[in-house]
Amino acid sequence: MTSRPLLSLAIPVYNEEEVLPLLLAQLRELLDRPSFPSTEIVLVNDGSRDATPRLLDEAAARDPRLTVVHLSRNFGHQAALTAALDHVHADVAVVMDADLQDSPSIIPRFLEKHAEGYDVVYAIRASRQEGPLLRFCYRAYYRLLNMVSESRAPLDAGDFALLSRPVLDQLRGMREHNRYLRGLRHWAGFRQIGIEVDRDARAGGRSNYSALRLFKLAIDGIFSFSVVPLRAMAAFGAATVSAAVAYAGYTIYSKLVWGDPPQGFAALISAIVFLAGVQMLFLGVIGEYVGRIYEEVKGRPIYIADRVVRGDRWTESTFRSTASYTTVTGGGEPVRSGSST
Ligand code: UDP
Ligand code: MG
Numbered sequence: 001m002t003s004r005p006l007l008s009l010a011i012p013v014y015n016e017e018e019v020l021p022l023l024l025a026q027l028r029e030l031l032d033r034p035s036f037p038s039t040e041i042v043l044v045n046d047g048s049r050d051a052t053p054r055l056l057d058e059a060a061a062r063d064p065r066l067t068v069v070h071l072s073r074n075f076g077h078q079a080a081l082t083a084a085l086d087h088v089h090a091d092v093a094v095v096m097d098a099d100l101q102d103s104p105s106i107i108p109r110f111l112e113k114h115a116e117g118y119d120v121v122y123a124i125r126a127s128r129q130e131g132p133l134l135r136f137c138y139r140a141y142y143r144l145l146n147m148v149s150e151s152r153a154p155l156d157a158g159d160f161a162l163l164s165r166p167v168l169d170q171l172r173g174m175r176e177h178n179r180y181l182r183g184l185r186h187w188a189g190f191r192q193i194g195i196e197v198d199r200d201a202r203a204g205g206r207s208n209y210s211a212l213r214l215f216k217l218a219i220d221g222i223f224s225f226s227v228v229p230l231r232a233m234a235a236f237g238a239a240t241v242s243a244a245v246a247y248a249g250y251t252i253y254s255k256l257v258w259g260d261p262p263q264g265f266a267a268l269i270s271a272i273v274f275l276a277g278v279q280m281l282f283l284g285v286i287g288e289y290v291g292r293i294y295e296e297v298k299g300r301p302i303y304i305a306d307r308v309v310r311g312d313r314w315t316e317s318t319f320r321s322t323a324s325y326t327t328v329t330g331g332g333e334p335v336r337s338g339s340s341t
Contacts, residue, residue: 005065006037007111008088012080013056013098014046019202020055023098024063030104031065037111042067043098044084047074060309072304078179078217079303081159086172087308091165095181099202102160106197110162119190122161122182126196145221157182157194166190177295177302180221187225223288230289233282240275 009027013020031039045053045068053070060066069087071080081095094110096102106123113121125138142156159182163171170188171181186192223229254260 005040005090006092007039008090008093009039009041009107010044010081010084010088010093010095011042011098012044012046012077012084013048013052014074014077014080015048015050015052016098017048017051017055019099020052020059023100023104024059026100026104028063030107036108040065040067040089042069042084042087044069044071044080044087046071046076046080046083057309066310068309070306070308072306075303076213078181081181082179083303083305085163085168088168091168092162093168094160094162096160099207101200101202102158103197103200106160106195107162109195109197113193113195114162114164117191118193119164119167120161120185120188120192122157122185122192122194123197123199124194125156125158125199141218141221145218145225157186158199160197161185164190175302176224177300178220178224178292179302180217180224183221183225219288223292227289229285233285236278236282240278 011023016023027041030036031041041063043056043059043066045056056066056068056070060068067087069083071083075083085093085095092111092114094107096104096107102123110121139156161182163185167185167188167190171184174184176184
């Protein structure tokens with residue numbers, strides 16, 4: 001048994017049976033280097049339906065540096081990331097994806113920057129391997145987000161990042177449900193720096209983000225960090241009222257001065273339909289915020305941990321109790337643990 005790990009890797013995993021062996025092999029290769037700090041790997045199984053849970057348990061039984069947190073169902077990437085961050089023990093954590101799009105070979109560069117005194121080191125995507133349309137969408141989105149949001153999130157920064165203890169503590173304290181971790185991370189402040197990395201294509205399997213889920217994440221980013229949509233509504237309302245008043249003035253003037261009776265059934269209908277549409281659209285925007293308030297006031301946990309399997313590399317006394325988890329020595333029979341918020 002050793003004392004506390006110096007570095008923790010936090011990795012959400014969902015249906016990654018194809019890439020998991022590759023990921024673990026690459027991580028082991030990195031961690032086995034003599035110069036590399038002692039490291040724990042926290043893998044969160046986000047309710048996978050393929051062979052992932054079994055592969056993870058087997059890996060934990062073989063490698064005492066692994067901790068596996070099984071969630072009770074699929075809670076989504078951001079919730080799984082949160083679960084991973086709740087279960088790390090080192091003062092420095094690196095958040096990364098399981099599909100090798102975030103290359104483990106970047107981690108030493110993160111550590112170098114951290115040694116220079118930075119609390120957050122995040123990867124800026126210098127290049128992407130996706131198609132041109134998707135690339136365009138990503139770029140356009142990050143720019144839009146920066147335009148509307150009060151907090152200037154760094155452009156093209158993803159979740160792949162190193163976080164030090166002060167930031168980790170802050171992130172753990174933020175229990176909002178509509179989570180957008182890269183935004184929260186930026187919001188937390190401290191000394192942050194981005195380094196350019198190439199974002200690889202998935203090593204195998206396929207992205208768990210459907211177009212719809214990506215759209216939802218994008219909407220989350222905007223609505224969680226700004227009230228600009230609400231302000232836009234007010235501004236548009238004011239502009240419409242001004243236009244209506246001006247038009248009414250013009251109609252009265254033309255009737256009185258030129259004797260023209262008001263005309264234009266088509267104009268009337270289009271105005272009514274247009275405004276009804278705008279009102280419904282804006283009710284939708286208000287609804288979006290109300291729905292978010294509703295989600296938050298319910299105060300449900302962000303995820304529910306079913307069981308936690310931990311290797312015996314680290315002594316229990318060195319762990320701070322952050323969540324309710326159970327230690328399993330030697331990666332043996334896992335024990336059920338309670339839920340974490
Ligand atoms: N993931 C997860 N829960 C989900 C979807 C994804 O834990 O519901 C994990 C997935 O295994 C991967 C990471 O989150 O490690 C990023 O997912 P993905 O590669 O599908 O997203 P993309 O890279 O396409 O944005
Ligand atoms: Mg991916």
